[in-house]
Amino acid sequence: MGQRVPPLRGGHGLQLLQGSADFFPALVEAIDAARREVRLETYIFDFTGSSVEVAYALERAARRGVAIRVLVDGFGSGPLPGPWRQRFESAGVDWRVDSPLGRWGLLHPGSWRRLHRKLCVVDQSVAFCGGINILDDLHDPNHGVLESPRFDFSVRVTGPLVQQVHETMVQLWQRLKPFGADASRLRGVLFARAAAAAAPAGVPALSQEPAHAHAGLVLRDNLRHRARIEQAYRREIGHAREEVIIANAYFVPGRKMRQALISAARRGVRVQLLLQGRYEYFLQYYGARPVYSALLRAGVEIHEYAPSFLHAKVAVIDGRWATVGSSNLDPLSLLLAREANVMVQDAPFAQHLRHALLAAIRDHGVALDPKVFAARSLAQRARERVALVVMRLALALQGHKYL
Numbered sequence: 001m002g003q004r005v006p007p008l009r010g011g012h013g014l015q016l017l018q019g020s021a022d023f024f025p026a027l028v029e030a031i032d033a034a035r036r037e038v039r040l041e042t043y044i045f046d047f048t049g050s051s052v053e054v055a056y057a058l059e060r061a062a063r064r065g066v067a068i069r070v071l072v073d074g075f076g077s078g079p080l081p082g083p084w085r086q087r088f089e090s091a092g093v094d095w096r097v098d099s100p101l102g103r104w105g106l107l108h109p110g111s112w113r114r115l116h117r118k119l120c121v122v123d124q125s126v127a128f129c130g131g132i133n134i135l136d137d138l139h140d141p142n143h144g145v146l147e148s149p150r151f152d153f154s155v156r157v158t159g160p161l162v163q164q165v166h167e168t169m170v171q172l173w174q175r176l177k178p179f180g181a182d183a184s185r186l187r188g189v190l191f192a193r194a195a196a197a198a199a200p201a202g203v204p205a206l207s208q209e210p211a212h213a214h215a216g217l218v219l220r221d222n223l224r225h226r227a228r229i230e231q232a233y234r235r236e237i238g239h240a241r242e243e244v245i246i247a248n249a250y251f252v253p254g255r256k257m258r259q260a261l262i263s264a265a266r267r268g269v270r271v272q273l274l275l276q277g278r279y280e281y282f283l284q285y286y287g288a289r290p291v292y293s294a295l296l297r298a299g300v301e302i303h304e305y306a307p308s309f310l311h312a313k314v315a316v317i318d319g320r321w322a323t324v325g326s327s328n329l330d331p332l333s334l335l336l337a338r339e340a341n342v343m344v345q346d347a348p349f350a351q352h353l354r355h356a357l358l359a360a361i362r363d364h365g366v367a368l369d370p371k372v373f374a375a376r377s378l379a380q381r382a383r384e385r386v387a388l389v390v391m392r393l394a395l396a397l398q399g400h401k402y403l
Helices: 019-032 049-063 082-091 161-174 183-196 228-239 255-266 282-298 331-336 347-364 370-374 378-397
Strands: 009-018 037-042 067-073 094-098 118-122 126-130 153-158 213-220 243-248 270-276 301-305 313-317 321-325 339-345 365-367
Touching: 009 019, 009 347, 019 049, 019 118, 019 126, 019 153, 037 049, 037 161, 049 067, 049 082, 067 161, 118 161, 126 161, 126 321, 126 339, 153 161, 153 321, 153 339, 161 213, 161 339, 213 228, 228 255, 228 313, 228 321, 228 331, 228 339, 243 347, 255 270, 255 282, 270 282, 270 347, 282 301, 282 370, 282 378, 301 347, 313 347, 321 347, 347 365
Parallel strands: 037 067, 067 094, 243 270, 270 301
Antiparallel strands: 009 153, 009 213, 037 118, 118 126, 126 153, 213 339, 243 313, 301 365, 313 321, 321 339
16 A cells, blocks of 8 residues: 555544535634634635635734735636735735746646645644635636535644644745745744734634544645545545445546445445536546446446535545545546545544535435436547546656556
8 A cells, every 4th residue: 555544643623614604704713813823725715705704814814913824826826816915915914826837837747736735724723624715605716606505615623633734834835935026025024023922902712622533634745645645535445334425526536446436335335426416627527427337337326416516525434434625536636736634533523524415415416327327428428538538648748547
């Protein structure tokens, strides 16, 4: 297996957050309670709808002397809007961009390695990890207003892994160049404010969850953690005895992951997959379909989420183990991107997530019938073949063989 997945540690408080409706208020509460430092990483930082409340909270915190460091992906996030650039610079928000696209854009092979994780740590005391961008659930940058909210999760964490979140964010930040001519000056202002600031009057205390859960942060990058998230999935699927439930937005698993799911189904484990049912991106949508056949034949249940875009990257196994994070089960996440998932061994938390997934399957999932799927049109199969060929070529340019 190569790299080992680190053991989970006890003493964590966990709160499951579903969608931006849960996530943004919890994030704003934590930022408003910050006294020293807020670090935020996200693939997309959008300023439409409710997401702007996060921007306001960052600005407020910076103006009262909290060091604010925001890192966004250079492809996922567009240029910082002019008015907000002025506001952030005036307040002292340090905003940086990871891997901005060069003149060749995504045609350059190295540009496919993106910052996809969604992390936040406040005062080294509370952290957030999940799949939710700073993006309103009823807004999509490519599709406009959505009729139903995007389906996604994050988790608020207190306990030992918060320090690990902080350390990994600091390590990445230190390797980046400041964004903009005034960044050095802004950092000096931030450090001076943070050193001088006493505990601000009127800052609300954060609510605390019972700290008994076992949890761990599992990272994916191109250096020391190249395969840990996939290994964690495969290990737990291999140990499953009753049930595997996975909700994943872009599902194009490699051979080993497919075999783990097939083996589980064949030994009597009920395997349910909740996957993207609406067309969003050509490669991910059509590239996923060819792997469905073998899974369906083995007895894996596949449900497609119908009312809106499914963006979740979560799983529950045997009602005791769960994961919430940013990693899709596709080659972009598992081979190229920086990802972060929280793995949890805690029955109450796992059951909470399980109930949410089963409700989505029951109320919004469309089950794929193996016979109907096998009879899909030649045009559909042709699009699937094109998607797979393009995906394989793109991975070959990165030096990977996946499917």
